[in-house]
Amino acid sequence: MLSLTEIYESYQDHAGSVTFPSSPENLYGSIVYFLDYPGKRIRPVLCLMGNELFDKIHPNAYVAAYAMELFHNFTLVHDDIMDHSAIRRGRPTLHVKYGQDTAILAGDMLLIHAYLQLNKITQEYRTQIINIFSEMACQVCEGQQMDIEFEDRAIESVSYAEYLKMITLKTSVLLGAAAKIGAIIGSASAKQQEDIYEFGKNIGIAFQIQDDFLDAFGNTLKMGKQAGSDILENKKTALLLKAFELANSSQKNQLKEAMNTAGESKVQAVIAVYKELKVDLWADWAIHHYTEIAFNSLDRIEIPIHKKEKLTELANSLLVRQS
Template identity: 50%
Template sequence: MHSFQDLTIQFGKHFSKEHFPQQPHKLYAGAKHILEIGGKRIRPVLCLMGNELFDEIHPDSYEVGTAVELFHNFTLVHDDIMDKAPLRRNKPTVHTLYGDSAAILAGDVMLINVYEHLNKVQPHYKQKLLAAFNKAAIEVCEGQQFDMDFEEMEPEQVKYDDYVNMIALKTSVLLAASLKMGAIIGGGSDYNQQHLYEFGKNIGIAFQIQDDYLDAFGDPEKFGKQQGGDILVNKKTFLLLKALELCNPAQHTKLKELLASNPDDKVAQVLELFHDCQVDAWAEREKERFQEIALKHLESIAVLSARKQPLMELADYLLKREH
């Protein structure tokens, strides 16, 4: 059994190679750029962990991990075009460097390459692996569309359950599917695969709630981001949507006023409102609620507890972070 940290190093070594040819330069330069600016490679590592929960790590898990990481980076390239984002990880985005057309095409060729890696796995589980991957990949696209749809709506129009569903599709199902694909390679039963999938999905949602919480209430020194960045751009977050639900009519009017204007102390004022309607305490409970659902699913998996240790540690690491 390996820790999350060990597997991150091992996958990093495997992944740090030339993934694309030289020509056409403009097409592949963008694809290389997004891979070179780094990332935590969490999804492929989840794949390795899902495999190792049931059996020794098979080389196929590295192929599937590579596929999942390429897919994730493909979504970043296309999402950055849609969001007109100039920077990612403090580096220029692909479309900023090479133009929208080359960035669209770079994403496309990365997505096709995903399936080159998935095509390398053993035949006896290829159908199941592709089905699990495709389901998640389609859901990620659907989540991105719901996210864009919600951006055009007033925050009160977005129902909380629809928002949770959007977050699950956009960010959690790929984490969940990475674990599940590892389980398929490791020979886990359908029952175990499903519980592992739900573990990953709920950890993902809990993580997103924590991310929203830290953006508002986290220590900017540790979190590494500007405090209240989401508030400044009126981003629809778990906190904002729930605050609009929890607050009294006077607070509601105040919050809407703040969203419509940009006073110098907007962040401080919104945070005060969040405190007053206790959305901070709610967020902590809500995160714990999803975390507990996740851990119940992990408990339900029919393998020795000792094998689950790395996944327990990962959940603790992800959900107790202050940075």
């Protein structure tokens, strides 16, 4: 069995061996620019680990892993346009560097290339994989649509349940599908496929809530971004939506008043209500809750426990709790 680092490196070797045409220069140049960034490659690594859980890593798993990464980048490129994001991973976003038109096309091409990769997989399980992938892809688009619609809705009209559905679709099903597709290539049973999918999906949900939690309560230095930036932007996070669910009318007014202000005092005012409502403790509970669902799913897979260590290691590296 390979170590986590070895899996990462073997994936990078595979991804590095894939080339794109050179013309039109801006279109393919923008794709290479965007794919070439430092990162953990969580989705392809999860796909390879889902495969290695059941078998030695199969060449098809590298192909599928690369398709997952291409798909992930497709969503990032198009999401950055919709979110008007100027910076990603410390560099200009694709649409800022190459213009919106090229960014739309580059995203489209990344999606097409993901399918070109999937079409290389052995026929035996290709049909199933392309269906799972496409269903997941639709869900991710649905989640993004929900997210952009949340922006325009009044805070009290969005429930935490809707938020949970949105992040599940937008970010978590991709982690579930990546692990599941790896498992399919490893000839996992239908039950095992479902369990590994639930593992990936729930780790994703826990990670997303943690992201919201750390923005309000995390250590700025560790996070590498300003604490409270979600609060400053009135972003509809798990914390804010749960706070509105728990708040009485006076606390709701406090939150709404704070949301109309700015600066450090705004952050402090919102956090004060969060603490009063124990939203911090709730978030900590929720992170543990989804992590537990994930690990229970992993436990259900009847294979020697040492084979699961790397998935545990990966999950723990994502879920670095402050407590």
